[in-house]
Amino acid sequence: MDIELTFQLVLLLFAIAFIAGFIDAIAGGGGLITIPALMWIGLPPAAALATNKLQACGGSFFASWYFVRKGMVQLGEMKLAIFCALVGSAVGTIGVQMVDGSVLKLLLPFLILAIGGYFLFSKKISDDDRARVLSPQLFALTVGLGVGLYDGFFGPGTGSFFALGFVTLAGYGIAKATAHAKVMNFATNISSLLFFTLGGKVVWSMGLIMLVGQGLGATLGSRLVLTKGTKLIKPLVVTMSLLMSVKLLAEHYNLSPL
Template identity: 75%
Template sequence: MTIELSYEIITLLFATAVLAGFIDAIAGGGGLLTIPALMWAGLPPTAALATNKLQACGGSFFASYYFIRKGMVKISQMKLAICCAFLGAAAGTIAVQLIDTTILERLLPLLILAIGAYFLFSKKISEDDRQQLLTPGLFALTAALTVGLYDGFFGPGTGSFFALAFVSLSGYGLSKATAHAKVLNFSTNIASLIFFALGGKVIWMLGAIMLVGQAIGATLGSKLLINKGSKLIKPLVVTMSVLMSIKLLSSQYLLFS
């Protein structure tokens, strides 16, 4: 698929990708910026979603790489979770083409608001690791697979869902949970991108340009996360949860009005 865009619009989309990558690395929710921006630029909804997955791969990859290089994530301990997240996202991307998403669209704002409330009020969230409720293998076969399925099926707030799962089920501190969430989010992004590409929905040149912007923003956000930790993550997660819920609710209102 090809589409003609002016240099001014491409520059604006690049800047949007930088900001989205920065936010995504810390709290998730960067798609709240990039998907509307791509649709504003004139892309059809499916092309916007597909191209967004390409550029999101850049942000999630470079954030993951930074966290791995800094020793926050040990990839050898995440192999099963990565595979399960990938398979879940692949299944979700196929399923979204066959199943009515109306019910999920209506429930999602409430789910994301609940995540924000959990991060805001829970006393369990800190930089310290706590008691683990699930073994890594069980976590992979349940949380990683389920959130991966959700990302392929719908998508908004995936990073926050992964982070919440690591905090509540694996007992990780907030920075560690966010770092591990980004690795699984990269896996789900790749899976969805493959199936969108097979359907010919990706605008490759535009996605590649935004991917560079995502990489820049994600690298800056990752460095800030390591330095600031939960002092920065909690307010951003809560803010992005509220904004995502408002955006989704407003979209539903416009759709049904």
Template identity: 75%
Template sequence: MAIELSYQLIALLFFVAVLAGFIDAIAGGGGLLTIPALMWAGLPPTAALATNKLQACGGSFFASLYFVRKGMVKLSQMKLAIACAFVGSAIGTVAVQLIDSSVLELLLPFLILAIGGYFLFSKKVSEEDRHQVLTPTAFGFTAALGVGFYDGFFGPGTGSFFALAFVSLAGYGLAKATAHAKILNFSTNIASLIFFAIGGKVFWLLGLIMLAGQAIGATIGSRLVITKGSKIIKPLVVTMSIAMSIKLLSAQYDWFAFV
């Protein structure tokens, strides 16, 4: 697989990744920008998805690192959830090659839109921690494993699904849920990347260029999660949920498709 890399193309993809990393650190949905950009650069769909996982690893890693350093996340308490998310994503990445995903494609826009509505209207979405519904063990084997599988199988909105799970099931406040969601998202990204790399689908040069941009955007975005909290998270989650739903519906019905 070979494409022509000009300085203009490199610069464009870098800045797209910066913006995507910023959005991903706060609300998820940066793939709305990066996947079309990679396909526009000349990558076939599977290679675009695989390369997107590489660059997304940069954003999720640096956002996770920032949250851990600031004490918002204790990795020792997340070992099981991280492992479950990794395993789920690995299984999903394999399963997507064997299972028809058309039903999920049909339902997903409405599920993501429902997430946006939940964050907009639910009284549980606040800065305060609330009642914990699931123990960490139960959370790992249900939410972390399930959303991890979804990320490997399909992907759009994974960060929002993880954040929703932490708010509704773990009882976390919004900023804390966003920080923990990013840790699990890094785990799922790594798992998918490994299996895509084994299949030879990753365009490493472009992916690494965009990874650097993701790192910058994610660092800026994660700082805002801590300083602004729900003031910036909630409206951006709602906005990205609407945007992802429109994107997925447009792809299904061929309305002003982005890619």
């Protein structure tokens, strides 16, 4: 793969990753920015997805680390959920190579749009915790494993699916749900990255540059989650859900310029 890393390209990749990391830490959907950018500069789809996983690990790690340091997340209480997310993502990454994902690709834009609608219209979305619907064990075996499987299989909107699960089934307020979603997303990203690495698909030079940008953007976004809460998260989740749905539908009907 012969793409020269000029100074201008390095700055561009860093800036794109920074913006994506900032948005992803708050609402998810950063891949809407980074994957098209990587394909635009000349990476084939598989390499773009693999390299995106590398830089996404940076964003989700630094966001998770910030939330853990601030006491928003207790890792000891999430061991089973994290393990299930890791396993689910690994199985999904293997399964995508054997199963036709065309039906999922068609349904996904509407599922993501439904998430945006829920965040927009539901009166339950707030910064306050509510009663838990599922036990931590059952939550891990359903949401942790299920969304992890989805992320390994396809990926877009994973953070939104995790956040929705924490709000509706774990009873978390939106800021707390966002914090826990980033930890789970880091687990699925690491699992997928491992399999992409074994397949030799990762472009490390570009991915590492973007990882630094993602980390800085994610740290800034994470701080705003704690200070702004619902006022910032709700409109961004709704906006990113709409953009993801439009992009996925455009790709399905061959309307995307990429």
